[in-house]
Amino acid sequence: MSEFAAAAQDAWVTARRGLLRGRREPRLLALPLLQPVLFMLLFGVVLSGVIGVPGVASYPGFLTPGLLVQAVAITAGLAAVDVARDVHRGMLDRFRTLPVPPSAVLFGRTVSDLVRISMTAAVAAATGVIAGWRVHSGPAAAAAGFLLVLTFGYAVAWLSVLVGLSLRTPRAARTAVLVCLVPVTFVSNVLAPEDTMPPWLRPLAEANPVSAVVTALRLLWGNEPATSAADPVSAYPLALAWVAAALLAAIPLALHRYRRLPAP
Amino acid sequence: MAAAIVAEGLVKRYGSATALAGLSLSVPEGTVLGLLGPDRAGKSTAVRIVATLLRPDAGSCLVNGVDVLTHPRWARQDIGVCGQRPAVDDFLTGFENLEQLGRLHRLGRRRARSRAEELLERFHLSEAAHRPARCYPAGMRRRLDLAGALVAAPAVVLLDEPTAGLDQRSRLGIWDVISERVRDGTTLLLATRRLEEADELADQIVVLDRGHVLARGTPEQLTRQIGGERLQVVLGNRAETQVAEDILNRVCGGQAVVFLDQHLVQAPVVSGAQALVELVRRLDAAGIEPVDIGIHRASLDDVFRKLTGQAATPSLADEEART
Numbered sequence: 001m002s003e004f005a006a007a008a009q010d011a012w013v014t015a016r017r018g019l020l021r022g023r024r025e026p027r028l029l030a031l032p033l034l035q036p037v038l039f040m041l042l043f044g045v046v047l048s049g050v051i052g053v054p055g056v057a058s059y060p061g062f063l064t065p066g067l068l069v070q071a072v073a074i075t076a077g078l079a080a081v082d083v084a085r086d087v088h089r090g091m092l093d094r095f096r097t098l099p100v101p102p103s104a105v106l107f108g109r110t111v112s113d114l115v116r117i118s119m120t121a122a123v124a125a126a127t128g129v130i131a132g133w134r135v136h137s138g139p140a141a142a143a144a145g146f147l148l149v150l151t152f153g154y155a156v157a158w159l160s161v162l163v164g165l166s167l168r169t170p171r172a173a174r175t176a177v178l179v180c181l182v183p184v185t186f187v188s189n190v191l192a193p194e195d196t197m198p199p200w201l202r203p204l205a206e207a208n209p210v211s212a213v214v215t216a217l218r219l220l221w222g223n224e225p226a227t228s229a230a231d232p233v234s235a236y237p238l239a240l241a242w243v244a245a246a247l248l249a250a251i252p253l254a255l256h257r258y259r260r261l262p263a264p
Numbered sequence: 265m266a267a268a269i270v271a272e273g274l275v276k277r278y279g280s281a282t283a284l285a286g287l288s289l290s291v292p293e294g295t296v297l298g299l300l301g302p303d304r305a306g307k308s309t310a311v312r313i314v315a316t317l318l319r320p321d322a323g324s325c326l327v328n329g330v331d332v333l334t335h336p337r338w339a340r341q342d343i344g345v346c347g348q349r350p351a352v353d354d355f356l357t358g359f360e361n362l363e364q365l366g367r368l369h370r371l372g373r374r375r376a377r378s379r380a381e382e383l384l385e386r387f388h389l390s391e392a393a394h395r396p397a398r399c400y401p402a403g404m405r406r407r408l409d410l411a412g413a414l415v416a417a418p419a420v421v422l423l424d425e426p427t428a429g430l431d432q433r434s435r436l437g438i439w440d441v442i443s444e445r446v447r448d449g450t451t452l453l454l455a456t457r458r459l460e461e462a463d464e465l466a467d468q469i470v471v472l473d474r475g476h477v478l479a480r481g482t483p484e485q486l487t488r489q490i491g492g493e494r495l496q497v498v499l500g501n502r503a504e505t506q507v508a509e510d511i512l513n514r515v516c517g518g519q520a521v522v523f524l525d526q527h528l529v530q531a532p533v534v535s536g537a538q539a540l541v542e543l544v545r546r547l548d549a550a551g552i553e554p555v556d557i558g559i560h561r562a563s564l565d566d567v568f569r570k571l572t573g574q575a576a577t578p579s580l581a582d583e584e585a586r587t
Binding site (some may be wrong): 006009010013014016017019020025026089090091093095097098099100101106207250258262263264 | 306313315316317318319338340341343344345348349350351353355356360364365367368369370396412502511
């Protein structure tokens with residue numbers, strides 16, 4: 001067996017570990033799967049009457065791409081807590097004493113995260129459809145949108161692995177995820193377009209990578225407000241650039257951190 | 265006998281603190297080297313360096329001739345490691361835990377499964393094999409952890425306080441398993457604060473404190489280093505201690521020490537049995553009837569206490585605090 005094939009098999013064994021964990025401890029899936037449903041109920045149904053977005057006929061239609069990105073980010077963020085728990089309990093030390101390349105352990109880990117992220121995305125999309133969201137573009141654009149969401153979630157998962165490896169206790173990782181993800185996902189165009197925000201907040205929301213991905217999704221799925229000035233020529237590369245930058249930064253840093261983990 | 269582990273001049277610093285100050289050790293194949301010391305002695309640091317988990321600031325380390333610093337992945341093929349905490353996946357069953365490790369050792373699916381079953385049987389875990397590990401009590405978790413370190417039948421096993429937090433029965437069970445592995449030819453590096461553990465398992469002991477080697481040798485050599493035998497007598501009252509001290513000085517050639525609170529007088533002695541007879545005779549002649557009299561042989565506990573200034577065996581409160 002070639003070294004690459006052996007490493008791929010190692011990655012599969014660690015991915016299977018993550019998947020089995022999800023199956024054995026369903027409570028771990030509760031938050032990721034319930035969150036988009038609850039947010040859609042709250043913002044898309046209960047508050048939809050008071051939230052007016054200029055140029056938007058159906059608020060759930062506008063909201064769903066944003067909630068999808070938010071739900072995926074939160075699900076991916078939970079990887080930090082899992083990884084920190086593994087560090088804290090010495091599991092990663094055990095893996096590090098095995099003749100397994102570090103990349104296999106971490107790629108396997110993030111593959112299981114990707115499966116969870118896909119499940120969350122499916123629940124969020126189904127919730128959106130029930131609330132009235134529709135894709136107004138062709139199947140290729142629809143598929144490209146979902147691919148973008150999953151790639152974004154995968155990048156956040158790698159960032160979360162880096163956070164988990166750096167903080168090393170589940171409590172610290174949970175706090176860090178909360179402190180990072182709440183402002184990043186709310187100070188964005190997830191719930192409302194940037195131009196409806198106060199002038200001091202608008203630059204932050206516009207510079208937010210979450211906004212870039214949500215804008216690209218709305219353009220791909222035809223959910224952008226009629227009054228929007230977003231341009232696909234700049235929006236798609238910007239979203240892809242954010243995702244690529246996150247992956248290019250997080251993967252080597254996480255691998256470096258894994259190789260030099262201090263004692264739990 | 266060839267050395268399975270050879271470390272030379274290992275140094276590790278964390279900021280201004282020195283965890284290891286030039287540790288050198290050699291562990292012949294099929295033997296047990298005990299690293300004995302109190303907290304922050306540097307034991308775990310040494311184990312982590314040999315286990316390829318930590319790079320030293322200076323020094324070298326070979327496992328079965330492979331340099332762990334330049335070729336860690338090769339070295340890992342010969343190493344099994346048990347850390348201070350059982351590294352067990354709670355949500356996996358005992359069988360799945362071991363099978364997973366076998367797969368990661370690239371044993372192949374069928375071999376990994378048969379090896380998992382074999383180890384579960386050997387570690388008396390077969391009945392609980394298909395229960396999630398979170399349901400296992402501490403002793404079973406530790407046995408599963410140890411079984412995990414042995415999945416690939418490594419030539420060298422590194423154990424960092426393998427019985428910390430376990431009750432006496434579980435501890436004895438772990439010791440049995442370790443002794444069995446050593447009889448099978450496995451080389452063991454054992455870091456422990458438990459003196460009786462080192463005494464029971466180790467062929468050679470290195471006493472560490474604050475990164476420095478204080479002493480090394482077999483348990484017998486170490487006890488001899490601090491003076492072998494002492495003659496001691498416990499008296500019924502304080503007034504008799506002065507007379508007893510004079511007698512002991514004459515019998516043992518000086519160096520008698522008096523512990524007034526305990527009405528105890530003791531002195532180092534070379535020929536214990538002969539001196540004891542002489543002491544009894546002289547005390548009798550002086551009209552002193554001792555409460556207790558005898559030869560005290562130095563234990564490893566005395567060695568440890570003398571070298572580190574601390575009691576060797578951690579108290580129950582210490583153990584609970586650590587776990």
